[in-house]
Amino acid sequence: MNRSGLAGVVLDPERESLVSSAGGVLLGQVVRASGLQRMLSAGLAPWRSTRTVHDPGKVLIDLATAVALGGDCAADVAVVRAQPDLFGAVASDPTVSRVIARLAADAGQVVPAIRAARAKARAAVWARRRPLAGTAGSRDGGLVIVDLDATLVTAHSDKEHAAPTYKKGFGFAPMCAFVDHGEYGTGEVLALDLRPGNASPFNAADHIRCLDAALAQLPETERGQVLVRADAGGGSKAFLHHVTDLDLEYSIGFPAQGPVETAIETIPESAWIDAIDSDGLPRDGAQVADLTDWMPTPTMPTRSVARFGPQHWPDTMRVIARRERPHPGAQLRLTDRNGWRITCFATNTPIDPTGRRGWPVQDLEVRHRQRARAEDRIRNLKDTGLRNLPFHGYTHNQIWLEIVALAADLLTWTQTLAFHDHAPARRWEPKRLRLRILHVAGRITRTARRNHLRLPRDWPWNQLIDTGWAALRTT
Known part of the structure; x- marks a missing residue:
């Protein structure tokens, strides 16, 4: 009878410099390649006070990254905060709450600003690799x-x-x-x-x-x-x-x-x-x-077009x-x-x-x-933050929907830019993408003043991560 592999495992109290979302480096490279954080920071500049340490655009990127990794509420940004070697400095939960409240108080102007930044980033991604078949600008197959x-x-x-x-x-x-x-x-x-x-x-x-x-x-x-x-x-x-x-x-x-x-x-x-x-x-x-x-033959309309429309x-x-x-x-x-x-x-x-x-x-x-x-x-x-709207305020949840859209964009743009046009990974749903690519564990080592991310030796999808990293670094 085969014994469980856990039979001889003991939890060691010692800790190492490990990350649980090593594949998230691809998300960070997509943010860089699309210019999304720069565009969000510029668009949300009016809502950043002079004493603010954490830029509102960076806060939204961190929240979107947490949702892309599988989070479903603002508190899940702690997963990103716990991996600073991958995602940089992340705001505390109270700071995140204050940023959301500040943006929600002026949602009528904030939502268009976020969407304008997304549109510019999308144009940059499509300029690098158009995700559709056919010829751009042509109705014939395009x-x-x-x-x-x-x-x-x-x-x-x-x-x-x-x-x-x-x-x-x-x-x-x-x-x-x-x-x-x-x-x-x-x-x-x-x-x-x-x-x-x-x-x-x-x-x-x-x-x-x-x-x-x-x-x-x-x-x-x-x-x-x-x-x-x-x-x-x-x-x-x-x-x-x-x-x-x-x-x-x-x-x-x-x-x-x-x-x-x-x-x-x-x-x-x-x-x-x-x-x-x-x-x-x-x-x-x-x-x-x-x-x-x-x-x-339809009957002649009798209602006013000006009042009731066509x-x-x-x-x-x-x-x-x-x-x-x-x-x-x-x-x-x-x-x-x-x-x-x-x-x-x-x-x-x-x-x-x-x-x-x-x-x-x-x-x-x-x-x-x-x-x-x-x-x-x-x-x-609904597997990427839409299953439950976490806030009580309506405008707060409007901002949350924009974060969900950002998270979905990060996942899709990663597939578009990192993988070959006909690669099966281009069609993976978020659950599978997280399981095989984003949630692989890694070890952070420091050599010659540089951080190195090492992946498990026998991880079946190492090649996809390697090729995706190379593609994103060259785009």
């Missing part, structure tokens, strides 16, 4: 896909502006925006807008504000080639007109009710064609069709439906027809069955279905 989605964050106490949610919970409903890196990468957080728990997922003004904040995060050369994706919560006339007025493309969920029901009842069976999966292969039991030509759908909008047999045990819906589950989305992307002057309808359906990656991004954010 689309920047921005996903919008709302999520729910539970509050376990009566925090400011926490409210009942539509899922019978209690907390907040932040609106999130991400940029999808595609098949070989992960994704970046562009915007996190805090909202009370009773905020509607269909609020057009919230979608417009979040999209505008997301577009401001993109490098200027990338903003003219954006595809906006969202679920049916974004399917409002006001939001689609806003996207169209910006000369952008959209792929937005559309309710399978009303005119859609009429179109599905009148469309001939020959109009349905086999759907495909992400590999271009036929998807068993699924079909797609362009419903636009069978949609009934009263008609954009002229270039087309509605595409997908029908599929529900899997065994699936709950039937009111929109199901003759045993088919119907889902729809609207798009203004030109449709061409040949693919020469537009997209085949099957490819558009696959492109919209890949919006599910936004759910993965939200799940990863």
